[in-house]
Amino acid sequence: MNAPNQSGWKPEMGEAGTSGSGPATASGNRALQLEEPLIFELGTRANCGVDFGQEPGEVAPELGKHLRKEPLTLPGLTEPETVRHYTRLSRQNYAIDLGPFPLGSCTMKHNPRLNEKVARMPGFADIHPLQPMDTVQGAFEVIEQLSEWLCKLTGMSAVAMTPKAGAHGELCGILAIRAALEARGDAREVILCPESAHGTNPATAAFAGYRVEDIPATKEGRVDLEALKARLGPDVAGVMITNPNTCGLFERDMKAISEAVHAAGGLVYCDGANFNAIVGKVRPGDLGVDAMHINLHKTFSTPHGGGGPGSGPVVLSEALAPFAPTPFVRRDERGRMRLVEERAAKDLLPDSFGRMTAFHGQMGMFTRALTYMLSHGADGLRQVAEDSVLNANYILRSLEDVLDAPYGASGPCMHEALFSDRGLAEGFSTLDIAKGLIDEGYHPMTVYFPLVVHGAMLVEPTETESKQGLDRLIASLRAVAERAKAGDESLKSAPHYAPRRRLDETLAARKPVLTWEEPETPAGIPVASEIGGS
Numbered sequence: 221m222n223a224p225n226q227s228g229w230k231p232e233m234g235e236a237g238t239s240g241s242g243p244a245t246a247s248g249n250r251a252l253q254l255e256e257p258l259i260f261e262l263g264t265r266a267n268c269g270v271d272f273g274q275e276p277g278e279v280a281p282e283l284g285k286h287l288r289k290e291p292l293t294l295p296g297l298t299e300p301e302t303v304r305h306y307t308r309l310s311r312q313n314y315a316i317d318l319g320p321f322p323l324g325s326c327t328m329k330h331n332p333r334l335n336e337k338v339a340r341m342p343g344f345a346d347i348h349p350l351q352p353m354d355t356v357q358g359a360f361e362v363i364e365q366l367s368e369w370l371c372k373l374t375g376m377s378a379v380a381m382t383p384k385a386g387a388h389g390e391l392c393g394i395l396a397i398r399a400a401l402e403a404r405g406d407a408r409e410v411i412l413c414p415e416s417a418h419g420t421n422p423a424t425a426a427f428a429g430y431r432v433e434d435i436p437a438t439k440e441g442r443v444d445l446e447a448l449k450a451r452l453g454p455d456v457a458g459v460m461i462t463n464p465n466t467c468g469l470f471e472r473d474m475k476a477i478s479e480a481v482h483a484a485g486g487l488v489y490c491d492g493a494n495f496n497a498i499v500g501k502v503r504p505g506d507l508g509v510d511a512m513h514i515n516l517h518k519t520f521s522t523p524h525g526g527g528g529p530g531s532g533p534v535v536l537s538e539a540l541a542p543f544a545p546t547p548f549v550r551r552d553e554r555g556r557m558r559l560v561e562e563r564a565a566k567d568l569l570p571d572s573f574g575r576m577t578a579f580h581g582q583m584g585m586f587t588r589a590l591t592y593m594l595s596h597g598a599d600g601l602r603q604v605a606e607d608s609v610l611n612a613n614y615i616l617r618s619l620e621d622v623l624d625a626p627y628g629a630s631g632p633c634m635h636e637a638l639f640s641d642r643g644l645a646e647g648f649s650t651l652d653i654a655k656g657l658i659d660e661g662y663h664p665m666t667v668y669f670p671l672v673v674h675g676a677m678l679v680e681p682t683e684t685e686s687k688q689g690l691d692r693l694i695a696s697l698r699a700v701a702e703r704a705k706a707g708d709e710s711l712k713s714a715p716h717y718a719p720r721r722r723l724d725e726t727l728a729a730r731k732p733v734l735t736w737e738e739p740e741t742p743a744g745i746p747v748a749s750e751i752g753g754s
């Protein structure tokens with residue numbers, strides 16, 4: 221293997237490397253499009269960013285047999301080289317601060333800087349979960365105020381604040397349902413999920429030990445109420461329904477669904493990840509919901525790029541509130557806030573199903589979400605729902621002449637517009653449209669989900685995009701869709717202007733290479749062990 225130069229370009233990168241037309245460059249870079257190898261492939265083992273100062277034998281003799289015998293296999297880089305490596309990598313990434321992120325169901329919206337300012341206040345940012353309670357009263361008040369807002373917005377009795385993501389919230393809700401059923405001596409075995417359910421719903425039910433059964437959808441893209449009613453019975457613990465659903469539609473029969481499930485002795489879980497479409501307009505408690513998670517990292521604008529950190533509080537009905545997890549925050553007779561852990565909960569909440577997480581939830585997300593709520597106020601939150609729905613309908617109606625909208629005739633959509641691959645030229649697919657959108661400078665929309673639509677494309681603009689921004693996104697989507705309909709072959713090898721082109725995603729998922737193997741040392745470059753580890 222060649223010793224890479226500073227920029228990391230290697231001749232074999234060739235076609236797979238930085239693309240685009242124009243003459244080749246010696247470095248492999250294209251102006252601000254920078255090639256970047258792994259950090260281990262940069263620099264040499266002769267360098268080290270850390271000055272150890274002592275011979276290994278003299279360091280901490282008390283470590284005895286635990287003293288390191290092999291050289292530390294850290295990349296040999298100086299601090300500026302390290303900083304530049306990560307900065308160059310960050311420039312290959314698409315981010316919400318660069319442009320719209322129209323990922324349906326993921327709700328990627330602008331993260332207001334006010335949120336960040338509040339989250340960085342030392343009273344929130346520098347506290348420790350094991351600090352004496354008297355010293356973190358303000359943090360507890362944030363949790364209490366946020367809880368009140370969440371209960372008020374959803375019309376529910378209680379909220380479990382500790383779950384750390386939507387899927388974790390689902391598990392919390394299902395465990396509460398199981399605890400409630402077991403408390404009345406009625407252990408049931410089945411959870412019903414609609415065909416269009418988010419993948420986490422059946423996964424959660426199965427993880428909690430339930431058997432999962434599908435409920436079919438109607439032609440309109442909603443839960444088939446009659447089929448659901450026909451399946452209900454003494455073995456059904458409950459249903460998990462996403463509302464608004466993953467076809468971007470409101471489940472109008474939600475009340476009838478809840479009534480039927482309750483009449484059959486079951487409980488209703490609502491997947492509230494998409495609450496941004498209805499916040500301030502509908503209270504799930506009024507629809508008969510017993511438990512629902514809310515993704516603070518979606519509806520309430522807390523950041524969630526790169527998989528976290530999320531926060532998935534679960535609101536609970538009166539029937540489920542006694543089974544909520546510990547710990548929780550309570551105000552005592554003297555008005556002091558305190559955290560109720562297991563031991564004290566034995567008196568206050570004897571039926572609690574137990575603990576979900578090590579500590580008390582995602583404090584940084586709580587402060588950001590509450591900031592978003594307070595800066596909008598009640599009327600502003602209603603406008604969040606109205607604007608996100610308006611934006612999605614604008615996209616749906618602006619593109620339905622070039623892209624097939626399978627439920628376009630079912631009426632207005634909610635916060636996301638759903639298209640299919642019908643009508644694309646022979647041999648062209650949803651994937652080609654997604655890759656073409658990368659060349660246009662956008663992160664692709666959600667593709668091939670929901671599964672009930674062939675070649676699905678789920679576009680969610682959110683309320684934070686302006687009309688001008690939407691018009692630009694629509695123009696790009698339209699141009700790419702027209703190329704796919706006209707059979708433009710160049711679309712099949714898109715993206716042409718990205719650092720990488722078409723990767724073998726299946727191979728990457730099935731056989732991921734997660735460790736770096738040290739290559740044979742090129743002659744003449746000493747490794748750390750040869751120079752005494754200094």
Ligand SMILES: *Cc1c(COP(=O)(O)O)cnc(C)c1O
Pocket residue numbers: 325326385386387388418420462466491493494515530531532
């Ligand atoms: C995002 C989402 C989830 C899962 O939330 P995570 O925070 O990613 O665990 C569940 N259901 C729906 C409908 C979602 O959009």
